Amino acid sequence: MKFMLIMRAVDQAAVDAFEAADFEKIIADMGAYNESMVNAGVMADGAGLSDASEGAVVDFSEDDPVVTDGPYGELRELFNGFWMVEVSSQEEAIEWAKRAPLGTGSQIEVRRVNGPEDFPQDNEWIQKEQEWITEGKLAGS
């Protein structure tokens, strides 16, 4: 079963702590955490996101999408990274999430990732998606 561990900062404290922290140490802690998942044969993917203030939000509330610069909502780092893990149960995904080197104000949301088995196999779009992966048509694959 594949799960996505979604890293969020839900409190300004987490953002402040991150800024005050030693960057080398953050890299070392995250590196050690990632390595432990690689060594256990469970880590499938992962990435961190750059500062949300550099980003933009596209809002579909109006007829034409409205674009605003900067973060989503008040917090700058609401969603700041993710891991994909391949494990045998939700509990195991949660156990891995608990080991992440994060502090006060941070949360990890644990969500199962849908696989092809969650969709009707005879749907032509589901079949096409499989082909895109097979034929290396996805960017970066």
Next chain:
Amino acid sequence: MDHRRETGRQLTSAPADDTDAVHRAIAATWRIEAAKIIAALTRYVGDFGLAEDLAQEAVTDALSQWPKSGVPANPAAWLTTVAKRRAIDSWRRRERLDARLAKLAGELESRQDADVGGLPWDPDDIEDDVLRLVFIACHPVLGRGAQLALTLRVVGGLSSEQIARAFLIPVSTVQQRIVRAKRALADAQVPFELPAADEQPERLKGVLGVLYLMFAEGHVTTSGPDWMRPELAMEALRLTRVTAGLLPHDPEVHGLVALMAFTAARFPARLGADGEPILLADQDRSKWDRSLIRLGSRSLGTAQGLRTALGPYTLQAMIAWCHAEARSIEATDWVRIASLYDMLNRAVPSPVTQLNQAIAIAEAHGPARALSLVDDIDSTGALGKFHLVSSVRGELLSRLGRDQEARGEFERAASLTTNGREREVLLAKIRRIESRPAESTDKADRGRR
């Protein structure tokens, strides 16, 4: 440890949902940490069997205490510390607390609080210790069944119940196997060390054999409560990837990862709506798991990049890759598959490999050439009364239009097979021959294997 039993009794009054949730959390923790905890304990007490006992007792303590106390912040440290305390308690009872152990006990007591914060083992040593554990669990003094059970238990972190479900055997059988295995290792005085350099290739071959068998056990059988079976195969794949991480310079361990990944990629297409097996030729290839195929391709690349003579797992992975990347059975590179089977048979001579080679040759170069190879295999007598020989020969004869001979082979195969579904397939082929006009030619029947 009377106070612990007290706690255990009180636990029954805890809300069942919470208790279940904590038990699932313990099982998940154990899967993640078992190998490291047991490896660290083996280093600490100097005895693998004792370390495994202590670890299991610590888990029992957790099962009774955590539902009340909550899951500790550092579960691995908690389990390790409890197991070490139990070790010291038992030494005290047996008055075997010599100077060395007294020192360890002193360290443990002074470090109680420190343990809770950090890792309960030395991060620089733990990888090697886990590798030692893999080699112990797959030690040649043990039988295959014991190696499988012990590897799943100490390296995979599965409970006896989970192992029993995976192999469709009683829990008591698993427990007996593990007890006997630990005794056999103690009797043989197997040290907690990596094999000497000159033994390593042979011992590694043994480890890969155990992992391969674990995987095969998970995917060959199609009967029984089969949901647990693919789980077993996937666990074998995970453990092989862990082993590949520990021995990154060995090409065959990467080859085995690739072989497992390509095979597992076909799982979603292997069973029909009624649970009947679907043969490779008839599988809906759009159901194959593409992310596993990618994993397989990468591991195969690593194996081939290590540039030694191609070993049997890497060769089988290369064959599986040919199937994985083909859009259909007709688009498959059978010429290459036939030559890979030839290389595999030279590396590890086997009449079953030759039979597979014959099937590939039939696709690549036509049934006549394949038939002469099957005749050669059969004349050696190596396969005895193996139904697949008759089944394959029947298939080839049928394609050559030699229906009456084909029918005889199918009948022979049907009488030899012990598998009901396989017999059905063979009887259907006989019926098709019977209903066919006499002048039929080799293209009439495209059914396979």
